Amino acid sequence: MTYQAPIRDLMFNLEHLSQWPQIVSLDKYSEIERADAQAALEEFGRFCGDLIAPLSHDADTAGARLEGNKVVLPKAYEKAYAQFVDMGWQSLAHPAGHGGMGLPRAVGAAATEILNASDMSFGLCPLLTDGAIDALELSGTDEQKEIYLRPLVSGKWSGTMNLTEPQAGSDLGRVRCKAEPREDGSYSISGTKIFITYGEHDLSENIIHLVLARTPDAPEGHRGLSLFLVPKYLVDENGHPGDRNRVNCVSIEHKLGVRASPTAVLEYAGATGYLIGAENRGLEYMFTMMNAARFAVGVQGVALSDRAYQHALAYAQERVQGQGIGLDPEQVPTIIGHPDVRRLVLRMRALVEGGRSLSMAAAGWLDLSRNGTDSTRAEATPIAEFFVPLVKAFCTERAIEVASLGVQVHGGMGFIEETGVAQFYRDARILPIYEGTTAIQANDLLGRKVLRDGGQTARRFSAMIAETETTLKAGGPKAQDIAKCLGDARVAFNASLDWLLDIGSDNLRSAFAGSVPFLNLTGTLAAGWQLARGAHAAEIELEQRREPEFMAQKITTAQIFARHVLVECESDRARIISGASCLLDETSQL
């Protein structure tokens, strides 16, 4: 089996969880209809299901290879990428002014999910291009936008992010790459960058590298980094790729997963670069790009989870092995009849739909934060920023879990590479690492988004959840059950928050010893909340007798999440509040 885009659930999320009515009332999207979004996603779903998903296993087997300085990708990628560009899919959520389709970010997120579920190795190229477009749109000069945006939006050119160096990973203050100003206003870029996704390849006609580097008199550390645009081919006066720039791929990595995506070591040897924005503000621009990338990586997590779930469900429904306990012996004994296989598959479904609802809700807030009126932005921005680390961490950590459960459903067959599900388990492992590890997300959440405003946004988040509980309590028995679990998890969140705000004022190490448990708790609560909102919407639809099977399933899935996943919040509360001192105890002799 390959992959079927979950259009119905994506549209449900778009309509009920992504603040859709507010989004389409923004000037920017005033001409967008729900039907446009659905049509685009359906067509993209067919494209990816028919043309991309069938490639992913062979592409993984072939992998990316380096021949000389040239990266050779799986043969089928060339044609697939050309078609992707021809059909204009790169442009889906980019502004019409630069040749884009101009659809809202939540629709873009849905498309990112579909593409990455089809083939995450392939999907990484457009994902990085999206980031480069974002950064240029926000911080580029008019001339830079004029030259670079249209070919990037079309997908004819692709983009990369160049941050990491061997000694500078999570700590970008250690970046050493140099940028010497030239007389003509350009800069000469020198140094080595590692872990550059799609840093070298021939799918696109040009590659636009965005590179963090240090000018000669720049201050040390984070404050001395500037952002440069370094094209693989210098652009001639007609806007076409011309001379080769002095940036070379010296090796690519042999990786656990996403093996068809080339991860390059790039050597900049006096390459021509152009400053983006002002000197020494590179990290600030990069963070904009990185926030979008972090969100997108979270969506990759949902994508990979859904792919793994679809495989596991199909296998469980066809593999004959042992009669399920308590079932009619006349029934064909496929393994879905075993209570625990049912539990595995339904847990996978709950995690997939939880992650999807979390990311679609966040996409809506991000759009309002970027494109709303001043008052909308002021309201939306803190919540949108609060959500980014939750999406990144929840959806990626859970992707590992879901991919692993998917292998388990397949039993011994899951361990055989030909089955295809081992690939998801391998691919998933990068998700909680790249674009900032889970610990980095936890620092972001606890440091910048909770302690910095004294817990104000966190309390607003909690209050919104309490409102959802109140609504659900007026509903049916399942809605009431969900409300109860959500309330328990919210109480665990509030207790943790109080403790962290209190201890954070004089014992930061104790607070941060619980940062990842706090992130896990908050992300799980946020996903459970979105599923709970969805369950309420489904109840209303059910009352109208609309799509009763789909709506009943939505409610039950939300209940499964509540009863099987939200209950984990209590363990994290205990870890945060009562688990810091033993971790920091010096008898551990670390």
Place this chain on the structure above:
Amino acid sequence: MTYQAPIRDLMFNLEHLSQWPQIVSLDKYSEIERADAQAALEEFGRFCGDLIAPLSHDADTAGARLEGNKVVLPKAYEKAYAQFVDMGWQSLAHPAGHGGMGLPRAVGAAATEILNASDMSFGLCPLLTDGAIDALELSGTDEQKEIYLRPLVSGKWSGTMNLTEPQAGSDLGRVRCKAEPREDGSYSISGTKIFITYGEHDLSENIIHLVLARTPDAPEGHRGLSLFLVPKYLVDENGHPGDRNRVNCVSIEHKLGVRASPTAVLEYAGATGYLIGAENRGLEYMFTMMNAARFAVGVQGVALSDRAYQHALAYAQERVQGQGIGLDPEQVPTIIGHPDVRRLVLRMRALVEGGRSLSMAAAGWLDLSRNGTDSTRAEATPIAEFFVPLVKAFCTERAIEVASLGVQVHGGMGFIEETGVAQFYRDARILPIYEGTTAIQANDLLGRKVLRDGGQTARRFSAMIAETETTLKAGGPKAQDIAKCLGDARVAFNASLDWLLDIGSDNLRSAFAGSVPFLNLTGTLAAGWQLARGAHAAEIELEQRREPEFMAQKITTAQIFARHVLVECESDRARIISGASCLLDETSQL
């Protein structure tokens, strides 16, 4: 870095948790001293650390290959296996009567851990041989023992288990392999077996396959299976390998992990086999072997976890990246200074030591159950059998978690195969699948070991834990804290047990929907209990001022397990008691 055998902790477990005084008072072990065990483990630790562990990464890269009908293993395995045999390591825990060293099972478990931590692909060959020795010892005729045991115990010959067929995995009742009796008393074996670990290779001079097959008039299903001994080379009158038997390797699997261990598809085409024990009792004999193998696979989980932990700790102590929050800025900023890296590494340590203490305690009970007096056996057997699925499930599921955390500690470097830790993540994934998936272990625990005796053994288990709590409450503040967490987890266990016993009487599907959560809860509780017993032993040692650093660390590690891992029992209680009905709800449309 490679690997250092954890001799000190193994000896601590042996002495304090494996019922050592009772073991060495058994007739069988009357001549064994603690110092003998320590000397053997130290020497074996050096052997594995120096000669086996350095091979594992290259062996994984080379993998096992099939050339014609011949399996080619990594070159270095030949020499390593020859040395392993020369030094007599296969014989460590096998009876002196057949050429073994005759050490207790807990010492054997410690050696299994050391070997598999060094290289799990390599360790699988001796592990399967151990199983074949066990089965022959218990069920073989005197003649079979005479011919086959000595070369197996020496390691010159190796053993395999042949259960699985394409249509018969977890459900062995579907086995179709045929055994036709011949006039000379032997049988003609025909059929295809898959997933045969070390089913074909040239490391050993002969391979003794133990094969489940069906005689012509055998009843259908589980009750018609007989066990046969099928040598790769028929043994001549001098006891030497002679003519090639009609069993052929037709392919080997391309796997996610343990790539240097050949997983064979074997074709039996009228091969000569010899009945073990009586006809139609094959499954019963196989279960003896399988119980030993399940226990050993649990130990592999501890082994892999320790290897991953040792790598992560070493990396965290040397990688310079970012100053830890709240630390002296003069300190060298290795990542162990970050509170979350500390949390990751200490969680890994707690899971490793928890798994080790669980398996070493179980090894002691298994030995008493096998070799004790009648009254000792009657007391030990139910607990030993209760522990086997706990060891298998807890240590293997946690191995995936620990290996995954180990990748996370390494950040981006963890995703690069050359770093070596991605291999542990890949290797670990087979552990909760082979020798019975976690769901099969859960069926075993809940069905055979809890419901069948009306919860009697489970209540005894719980009462023993309560005794440990009482002891700890008289100790220092950390011991009291551990006792509190252990008590909470035990209460969760008792509540789950009551619910399962109650519902199990008329709604088996609801009970079994919680079987894996119940197994997880019980395994976690059992490991936490053993660490708590260890903490008490360490407190006594501390009072005598013996090895204060080691003992203090043991207590803190037990506390970390209590505060960070035992707290998960509460989520499982909630899943079992309140999570079954939504899983079984038909609106999920599975």
